[in-house]
Amino acid sequence: MADKSRLSLNTATVNQWSLEECINGCVRHGIAAIDPWRDGLHNLGADVAREMLIDNDIKVSALCRGGMFTGNNTLECEAALDDNRRAVDEAVKINAQCLVLVVGGLPAESKDINDARQQVRDGIGKLLDYSRTCDIPLAIEPLHPMYAADRSCVNTLRQANDICDELGDGVGIAVDAYHVWWDPDLEKEIKRASGRILGFHVCDWLVSTTDLLLDRGMMGDGIIDLPSMRRMVEAAGFDGFIEVEIFSKKNWWQKPGNEVMETMINRFETYV
Amino acid sequence: MADKSRLSLNTATVNQWSLEECINGCVRHGIAAIDPWRDGLHNLGADVAREMLIDNDIKVSALCRGGMFTGNNTLECEAALDDNRRAVDEAVKINAQCLVLVVGGLPAESKDINDARQQVRDGIGKLLDYSRTCDIPLAIEPLHPMYAADRSCVNTLRQANDICDELGDGVGIAVDAYHVWWDPDLEKEIKRASGRILGFHVCDWLVSTTDLLLDRGMMGDGIIDLPSMRRMVEAAGFDGFIEVEIFSKKNWWQKPGNEVMETMINRFETYV
Numbered sequence: 001m002a003d004k005s006r007l008s009l010n011t012a013t014v015n016q017w018s019l020e021e022c023i024n025g026c027v028r029h030g031i032a033a034i035d036p037w038r039d040g041l042h043n044l045g046a047d048v049a050r051e052m053l054i055d056n057d058i059k060v061s062a063l064c065r066g067g068m069f070t071g072n073n074t075l076e077c078e079a080a081l082d083d084n085r086r087a088v089d090e091a092v093k094i095n096a097q098c099l100v101l102v103v104g105g106l107p108a109e110s111k112d113i114n115d116a117r118q119q120v121r122d123g124i125g126k127l128l129d130y131s132r133t134c135d136i137p138l139a140i141e142p143l144h145p146m147y148a149a150d151r152s153c154v155n156t157l158r159q160a161n162d163i164c165d166e167l168g169d170g171v172g173i174a175v176d177a178y179h180v181w182w183d184p185d186l187e188k189e190i191k192r193a194s195g196r197i198l199g200f201h202v203c204d205w206l207v208s209t210t211d212l213l214l215d216r217g218m219m220g221d222g223i224i225d226l227p228s229m230r231r232m233v234e235a236a237g238f239d240g241f242i243e244v245e246i247f248s249k250k251n252w253w254q255k256p257g258n259e260v261m262e263t264m265i266n267r268f269e270t271y272v
Numbered sequence: 273m274a275d276k277s278r279l280s281l282n283t284a285t286v287n288q289w290s291l292e293e294c295i296n297g298c299v300r301h302g303i304a305a306i307d308p309w310r311d312g313l314h315n316l317g318a319d320v321a322r323e324m325l326i327d328n329d330i331k332v333s334a335l336c337r338g339g340m341f342t343g344n345n346t347l348e349c350e351a352a353l354d355d356n357r358r359a360v361d362e363a364v365k366i367n368a369q370c371l372v373l374v375v376g377g378l379p380a381e382s383k384d385i386n387d388a389r390q391q392v393r394d395g396i397g398k399l400l401d402y403s404r405t406c407d408i409p410l411a412i413e414p415l416h417p418m419y420a421a422d423r424s425c426v427n428t429l430r431q432a433n434d435i436c437d438e439l440g441d442g443v444g445i446a447v448d449a450y451h452v453w454w455d456p457d458l459e460k461e462i463k464r465a466s467g468r469i470l471g472f473h474v475c476d477w478l479v480s481t482t483d484l485l486l487d488r489g490m491m492g493d494g495i496i497d498l499p500s501m502r503r504m505v506e507a508a509g510f511d512g513f514i515e516v517e518i519f520s521k522k523n524w525w526q527k528p529g530n531e532v533m534e535t536m537i538n539r540f541e542t543y544v
Contacts, residue, residue: 106479111497113454146418148454149479149495159456182385182420184431207378207421209484223421225383 002230002242002272004265008033008061010201010245011040013264014257019044021257023052029261033059033241035199036094038087046093053094061241062139062174062199063087063096069123070104070116070153077123080104084127091136097240098137098198100174105150116153125167132170139174139198140164144182146212156180157189164196174199175233176245178216181205181224190232197238202226202272203246214249218263220271230272244268274502274514274544276537280305280333282473282517283312285536286529291316293529295324301533305331305513307471308366310359318365325366333513334411334446334471335359335368341395342376342388342425349395352376356399363408369512370409370470372446377422388425397439404442411446411470412436416454418484428452429461436468446471447505448517450488453477453496462504469510474498474544475518486521490535492543502544516540 009031011022019040026034034053041049041063053060066087071077091099103120106113124138131138140160143152154160157180160173173193178201180186190197204222209215219226230242244264246252252260281303283294291312298306306325313321313335325332338359343349363371375392378385396410403410412432415424426432429452432445445465450473452458462469476494481487491498502514516536518524524532 106495111495113497117456144417145454146416146481146484149477153454155454156456182417182425182427184389184428205421209418212418212481212484223378223383225385 001227001269004030004269005032006242007031007265007268008035008059008241008243009264010035010064010243011037012064013244013246013252014260015247015253017257019049020052023049023056023058025257025261026058027056029265031261031265033061035060035062035064035100035243035245037064038090041090041094046090050094059241060094060096061243062098062100063091063094065100065102066127066138067101067152068104070107070119072107072110076107077119081123081126085130088127088131088134088136092134096136098139098172098174099131100139100141100199102141102143103152103154105148105153113148113153117159120154121163121166124163124171128167128170137198138171140171141174141176141199142179144179156183156185157193158185161189161192172196172198174201176201177224177226177229178203178205181229186229187232190236194236197233197236199240199243200230200233200238201243201245203244211249214247216246216248218246218252219244219267226272242268242272273499273541276302276541277304278514279303279537279540280307280331280513280515281536282307282336282515283309284336285516285518285524286532287519287525289529291321292324295321295328295330297529297533298330299328301537303533303537305333307332307334307336307372307515307517309336310362313362313366318362322366331513332366332368333515334370334372335363335366337372337374338399338410339373339424340376342379342391344379344382348379349391353395353398357402360399360403360406360408364406368408370411370444371403372411372413372471374413374415375424375426377420377425385420385425389431392426393435393438396435396443400439400442409470410443412443413446413448414451416451428455428457429465430457433461433464444468444470446473448473449496449498449501450475450477453501458501459504462508466508469505469508471512471515472502472505472510473515473517475516483521486519488518488520490518490524491516491539498544514540514544
């Protein structure tokens with residue numbers, strides 16, 4: 001099973017905590033790395049966060065998140081690109097190992113997913129011109145097809161690999177177990193992603209799932225074969241931090257943060 | 273746009289009605305075909321249903337549904353197979369053009385989706401030995417990946433095409449827009465399914481979707497490009513009935529059935 005030293009806390013897991021509380025929680029519970037969300041980072045201030053992270057020797061496995069490249073017109077797409085450049089700057093500031101991209105779904109009123117996918121390729125291509133100069137790798141995170149309309153039209157590892165093949169250096173993939181566990185091409189496309197896997201996120205798929213976004217399970221409570229997927233990404237050369245990212249409005253977000261942290265560590269050592 | 277003469281009512285769309293009410297509703301609203309669910313068929317009685325359908329000249333585009341082939345042991349799989357053979361008999365009884373298969377997800381306690389997929393291939397293979405003798409084509413319906421755990425581990429048209437290639441005559445595919453619209457291989461795999469498309473189901477994907485199972489939208493209320501998909505299945509040779517199948521607990525199931533029928537016909541002629 002996975003060693004605690006490889007665990008990174010994605011701050012969405014303890015949504016009840018501020019980023020400051022998350023960093024202090026990592027220190028208290030002996031967690032070596034963190035992946036903060038940008039809203040929390042803005043609240044604390046990137047300079048303060050940077051200092052806290054350095055002082056406490058907490059590594060930053062990634063920054064969540066850039067993306068949302070799709071729009072109805074050039075103006076919308078340019079605004080998204082500006083925001084993505086700011087996200088890259090923030091990633092630099094806190095020494096993040098990569099910037100996670102949730103690429104965006106269909107623009108409002110659009111039914112043309114092929115066009116959205118082209119916009120995503122173009123957007124990542126443009127962002128790369130900047131992110132490469134800052135040495136911040138971009139990590140495309142394919143999202144489950146149930147988010148294709150409103151969050152990400154990149155829904156499979158194959159699509160992400162295709163984009164990486166097309167765009168070259170500076171872009172890789174974040175493999176999130178929740179999004180890809182069902183994929184018949186899982187093993188093949190993880191293997192194909194060798195050398196470009198920038199992140200591995202874990203949680204669990206609950207049966208039954210009561211909410212499309214906010215009902216993810218703690219590792220061990222669902223049906224994803226996490227050890228098997230961990231071995232796949234490791235066989236593809238990934239040896240970085242493994243992030244725990246759990247959106248759980250009705251369950252884990254209602255509990256005391258310390259209880260969530262303890263359970264997370266225990267489950268990580270048992271089920272990942 | 274699609275002609276009303278091609279519309280088939282999947283009875284789940286007016287879940288507030290019994291099968292008898294559905295058949296009478298089809299007569300009243302000039303709907304030429306129906307796809308009944310088995311529970312409604314059992315409630316009315318297959319003999320009575322047969323007579324009503326013949327008397328009113330309502331075609332049966334399909335019977336919903338067989339499948340659920342996966343199990344924890346031989347006993348469970350055999351029980352599923354027995355039930356599927358009964359479903360074939362019922363399809364014969366009401367002159368259904370095919371039997372729709374929702375193939376089943378992970379057996380309880382299992383995390384092995386590859387094994388589940390093998391069980392499905394085996395199960396369909398065994399059912400074919402019977403269904404071929406009855407001249408009832410089996411229509412594999414790939415379900416959206418969000419149902420991979422609990423309803424169907426066949427989640428893409430490519431998987432369904434692979435099974436058809438492997439098993440040969442007597443098995444084809446039901447293309448349901450709700451389940452496959454997001455698929456990057458949509459056009460390619462529909463083309464590959466030429467000659468084996470046994471059904472085309474429509475509804476719409478709502479933004480936002482509030483329930484994984486029971487929040488489907490009426491055609492035109494969501495983001496699926498239905499005319500484009502209709503042209504794809506037609507280019508692949510499909511000229512059968514187009515089923516409207518809408519699970520909508522909070523919206524359409526709460527309205528008077530006749531209102532749903534009128535809206536359905538109007539939207540079919542405008543958005544399909």
